[in-house]
Amino acid sequence: MGSFGQKNTVLPGFGPTLGYTICYLSLIVLIPLSALFFKTATLSWDQFLVAVSAPRVLASYRVTFGSALFAAAVNGVLGVLVAWVLVRYRFPGRKLIDALVDLPFALPTAVAGITLASIYSPNGWLGRYLEPRGVKVAFTPLGIMVAMIFIGLPFVVRTVQPVLEELDHEIEEAASCLGANRWQTFCRVIFPTMLPAVLTGFALAFARAVGEYGSIIFIAGNMPMVSEITPLLIITKLEQYDYAGATAIATVMLIASFVLLLSINLLQKWSRRCAE
């Protein structure tokens, strides 16, 4: 094993380190994940189809993927705005705000969940003003979107920020010299450069929102068919000892995340090519 890794270097330890990496990866990640597929394979095709396409399950896909799409779109627009403001403008507290953008990564999801639920509940800080105006957030699908926007907020900002920082000012100056106004420069010069990064961030935020559990269940209300997300449905099935049903739905979720991971990788390759 050591031979092909050590062609050009005197560094030791290729065999043992690669061996350990593969063993640990297999034990913790690959074998457990394959358990899911093996368990699903014990179901017949009909059983599988029934489990993954029951009306309640289909409704949960709609809620989960629909809300995640909406939340990722909101994050796409506002994330670009936040990245732009943080990179291009100077204002007091900018560094602090910049560090705080990662809060949704660092804050445990259960804390985010109960806090958002309490803020948007009918007598919460925001809920008490929204409710009388007919905007119900907590315990509705809108609440799910709010939680998903929170959880996905850093992704677009953090993927777009480095691209904006590296953007050459001379290109903008050239566009301006050639007679473009600021808006045209943004739409035709700056935005196309950061588009791959925006899409990557969008896909990352979407993928995170689809799998999210902790921050959503407190604010969602969890009504079957209306505001029940797929991860919660998996847990519900488990608690009813319906292992087959839980496994089948989890397989669908896992395949969805593989597809997302693949598209994110392709997007990242594309944005790296664009950066060069």
Next chain:
Amino acid sequence: MVIHKNGDSNGSSVSEPAWVRCLLITTALGFLALFLLLPLAAVFVQALDKGWQAYLAALHEPDTLSAIWLTLLTAVCCVPANLFFGVVAAWAIAKFSFPGKSLLITLIDLPFSVSPVVSGLIYVLIFGLQGWLGPWLQAHDIKIIFAVPGIVLATVFVTFPFVARELIPLMESQGRDEEEAALTLGASGLQTFFRVTFPNIKWGILYGVILCNARAMGEFGAVSVVSGHVRGSTNTVPLQVEILYNEYSYAAAFAVASLLALLALVTLAIKTVAEWKIRQVLSVTEAAPETRPEPCYER
């Protein structure tokens, strides 16, 4: 970074008019205040809703104390395991070239894209009563699911990539010249690692460890599937928050949650310092002041 003159004279088409700038800053800050600062403030305000006495009393509940203990234990098991893996994997991946490398990196990243609930479920499928090893474990009276080992395993899974993901790009960008020089001068492999590589990656390690730790202490979805929610024995702090909240003891729930929020703030502070240091180290080793690390953060 270029600090450019703002459109006072004829340079106006390379920056925006002042009112546009104000509008954009206000909108961005408004959005962040609404979605970041307000929730953060809400945690602490509601934790202290009933005063300091109630706050401290809530933290001294025996169930809460045992949850804190279990969370610390979980982190103490997970972080070193994933730290060791991260360093070893980064050494193999960053310092050598071999076929299948990018596939290996993708596989290491895999736990980030799996839903936490699914991460818990896969361990139930292996160690649960109906799982592969379930009957055998029961016959030998070993409890993994609904017990501490299951919680540790699920947490190791969700925090698996943190250190490796941070170290691989960092060590790749540093190349292997310094290590090769050390070895040529007669240092042993371990000496080379500890005296040459380690000083270059210590801030990267800190960065990975602090994020790994934050996630290990805060993980909710995966742990909630495998824990069984036995009060006082298999409840971690996030699960304790959930139980208190569902029992309508909001002040107590937020008091416990405030501990986790403090942890998050400390994590962010250390992370910011580490990022700054990594940038410094990189600019020294590469002698190219404009290079930045990859946008290195977790998925």
